[in-house]
Amino acid sequence: MATVILETRGLTKTYAGVQANTDIDFDLPEGQIRALIGPNGAGKTTFVGMLCGRIPVTRGKVIFDGRDISGLPAHKRITLGIAYTFQITSVFAGLSVHENIALAARRAGGNAARVTETLERVGLADRADQTAGDLSYGHQRILEIGMGLAQSPRLFILDEPTQGLAESEVAAFKTLITGLKNTTILLIEHNMSVVMETADYITVLDQGMTLAEGTPDAIRANRAVRAAYLGTADA
Amino acid sequence: MNRPLALHLVVIAALAAAFFVLPDYHSGNLARIMVLAVYAMGYNLAFGYTGLLSLGHALFFAAGMYGLALSMQHLSLTAIPALMVALIASALVAGITGALALRTRGVAFMIVTLMFAQAGYLTALYFVQYTRGDEGFVLPQAVRQIAGVDLSSAMGRYFAALILFSVTLLIIGALVRAPFGRTLIAIRENEARATMLGYDVQRRKWLALVASGTISGMAGAAYALLFGYAGASFAAVPYSIFPLLYVLLGGAGTTLGPLVGAVFMFYLIDLSSGVTDAYMLVAGVVLVLLTLFLPQGLLGTLRKRWVPWLP
Ligand SMILES: Nc1ncnc2c1ncn2[C@@H]1O[C@H](COP(=O)(O)OP(=O)(O)OP(=O)(O)O)[C@@H](O)[C@H]1O
Ligand SMILES: [Mg+2]
Numbered sequence: 001m002a003t004v005i006l007e008t009r010g011l012t013k014t015y016a017g018v019q020a021n022t023d024i025d026f027d028l029p030e031g032q033i034r035a036l037i038g039p040n041g042a043g044k045t046t047f048v049g050m051l052c053g054r055i056p057v058t059r060g061k062v063i064f065d066g067r068d069i070s071g072l073p074a075h076k077r078i079t080l081g082i083a084y085t086f087q088i089t090s091v092f093a094g095l096s097v098h099e100n101i102a103l104a105a106r107r108a109g110g111n112a113a114r115v116t117e118t119l120e121r122v123g124l125a126d127r128a129d130q131t132a133g134d135l136s137y138g139h140q141r142i143l144e145i146g147m148g149l150a151q152s153p154r155l156f157i158l159d160e161p162t163q164g165l166a167e168s169e170v171a172a173f174k175t176l177i178t179g180l181k182n183t184t185i186l187l188i189e190h191n192m193s194v195v196m197e198t199a200d201y202i203t204v205l206d207q208g209m210t211l212a213e214g215t216p217d218a219i220r221a222n223r224a225v226r227a228a229y230l231g232t233a234d235a
Numbered sequence: 236m237n238r239p240l241a242l243h244l245v246v247i248a249a250l251a252a253a254f255f256v257l258p259d260y261h262s263g264n265l266a267r268i269m270v271l272a273v274y275a276m277g278y279n280l281a282f283g284y285t286g287l288l289s290l291g292h293a294l295f296f297a298a299g300m301y302g303l304a305l306s307m308q309h310l311s312l313t314a315i316p317a318l319m320v321a322l323i324a325s326a327l328v329a330g331i332t333g334a335l336a337l338r339t340r341g342v343a344f345m346i347v348t349l350m351f352a353q354a355g356y357l358t359a360l361y362f363v364q365y366t367r368g369d370e371g372f373v374l375p376q377a378v379r380q381i382a383g384v385d386l387s388s389a390m391g392r393y394f395a396a397l398i399l400f401s402v403t404l405l406i407i408g409a410l411v412r413a414p415f416g417r418t419l420i421a422i423r424e425n426e427a428r429a430t431m432l433g434y435d436v437q438r439r440k441w442l443a444l445v446a447s448g449t450i451s452g453m454a455g456a457a458y459a460l461l462f463g464y465a466g467a468s469f470a471a472v473p474y475s476i477f478p479l480l481y482v483l484l485g486g487a488g489t490t491l492g493p494l495v496g497a498v499f500m501f502y503l504i505d506l507s508s509g510v511t512d513a514y515m516l517v518a519g520v521v522l523v524l525l526t527l528f529l530p531q532g533l534l535g536t537l538r539k540r541w542v543p544w545l546p
Contacts, residue, residue, distance in 0.1 A: 054431065078433035086431070092424040103421050106414055107433045147432065 002029040011060035038205035083153035093133030104147035122146040239546035275493030277450030278478035283487035286423030291348030297470035299452025304465035325452020333444035359467040371466020486532030
């Protein structure tokens with residue numbers, strides 16, 4: 001059995017009375033592509049925010065690679081080998097595409113070759129000198145994914161990366177994500193075709209709690225999940 | 236050699252030549268402008284590059300000024316050791332101010348730095364027996380020299396100012412192209428993203444502020460040394476606003492913007508005061524026009540429209 005790269009115990013977040021996450025116990029084996037799905041407001045962004053230290057926890061533990069990282073600030077967690085893309089696109093809008101990728105690569109010990117390679121890989125090589133803020137929305141999202149890749153992360157957390165991408169870009173994303181080696185992926189996704197085609201395993205959150213976990217087939221067949229989430233779309 | 240470095244060297248050479256070409260009145264002005272430009276270059280590192288809008292840089296300018304002037308006046312230090320005292324004093328003051336003020340951001344940061352500077356100003360007034368308060372004190376001509384060069388002479392003063400300016404320009408020019416400087420720009424652009432790439436944003440902001448405050452402090456020390464006077468008015472609010480104006484005018488986040496802004500403002504006030512008593516009004520109107528029509532400043536606009544490689 002693969003080793004667990006990330007686990008949480010009793011992870012809980014309360015925003016001024018709103019219980020966004022309640023006692024989440026979560027285990028992610030190394031090398032897996034895990035999809036995290038659930039209806040709007042289920043607490044997905046909150047959950048991954050607590051994993052990478054962006055959002056302070058109310059209670060509970062985060063363990064990465066056997067080490068309790070609950071007390072570490074976000075930037076330190078990132079340097080342990082975690083990359084994160086925001087649900088709302090967040091790039092260095094005033095800097096060039098190349099500089100965006102370089103900033104990501106450099107912190108992770110990457111050289112100029114890695115920058116070039118990443119630009120090629122996400123198909124932004126011919127736009128390397130453009131200002132990131134001038135790119136189309138879709139290209140900005142792709143740039144942000146590229147910044148994650150440039151870090152060569154051990155754990156890559158993506159919050160709805162395909163939102164707003166064109167069909168062809170979504171297809172390219174699927175290929176990209178399934179082709180990654182040595183990277184564990186935690187993918188928040190609303191696009192069911194992406195989830196079903198890329199994920200090894202799925203966790204369903206609902207109202208801040210784990211509703212179900214299982215393989216794509218098992219989740220598709222799960223009645224509680226269909227009622228909470230897939231219901232109208234699938235029935 | 237890269238273009239930014241070549242440009243900086245050309246500017247330095249032009250300033251050196253200017254001394255021999257310009258009439259005394261203007262080369263005297265230019266010496267003062269170069270020192271003020273160094274002050275603004277320090278400010279630009281915090282504001283223009285790192286995005287830290289400080290309203291309290293007079294505190295660092297004054298820390299350097301008093302560090303030098305008080306230690307010369309009361310401890311009889313010579314210029315070089317006194318410059319060292321000024322360096323340490325301004326770095327220390329910036330370090331402490333930064334450690335506290337950087338717990339806040341945005342408007343709160345502006346207010347906290349303003350308050351710190353105000354506290355510094357009041358401290359200078361409080362110790363009136365040493366500082367002579369607003370009235371200030373004069374450094375005797377005899378002590379204003381380094382290695383036998385008389386810094387109160389037109390030429391000594393001009394070239395001392397030019398050396399300080401050149402060293403600062405070359406350091407900042409290298410710094411903003413180095414990984415550390417690129418990271419400061421990234422922090423200015425998007426702090427959350429920089430953090431989520433693994434950069435220790437808080438520490439880097441602090442380092443930037445210390446470097447910024449130290450450069451501004453060296454300008455304060457040079458001002459006292461070259462013009463022979465230290466007074467509390469340099470610690471007051473207007474002196475926190477001046478570098479902001481120079482930088483906004485010249486172009487925030489450009490290496491030469493502070494110089495351009497300082498030249499522009501200096502002569503704007505100089506010329507308009509010859510025409511009308513309401514010269515500050517003229518200066519104000521021009522400023523409003525510039526911010527309305529050239530929000531990125533002179534060099535910022537130049538870079539955006541025509542010269543993308545401008546450092
Ligand atoms: N900063 C905040 N302050 C207060 N409440 C918040 C905050 N952030 C999120 N919430 C609430 O917490 C709950 C979970 O939000 P979260 O963003 O984690 O959901 P999500 O599953 O990512 O939703 P979506 O699919 O829309 O992105 C929601 O009810 C939301 O309104
Ligand atoms: Mg979300």
